[in-house]
């Protein structure tokens with residue numbers, strides 16, 4: 001069964017490929033330093049194996065928090 005994966009930004013409901021944390025529009029609002037942090041800890045295939053590291057989840061949360069104000 002295929003499930004839709006949605007942009008993780010709060011208030012955004014765009015469907016994005018599972019490998020992406022956010023849609024392109026939301027991602028572009030995330031500060032560069034945080035984008036780099038998320039990329040650094042992203043492990044190819046983690047969305048399938050469900051093995052995202054705590055560091056990745058932390059960085060992902062920070063990124064989500066950083067654009068929360070814009071909604």
Ligand SMILES: [Zn+2]
Nearest residue numbers: 007012023026
């Ligand atoms: Zn979005």
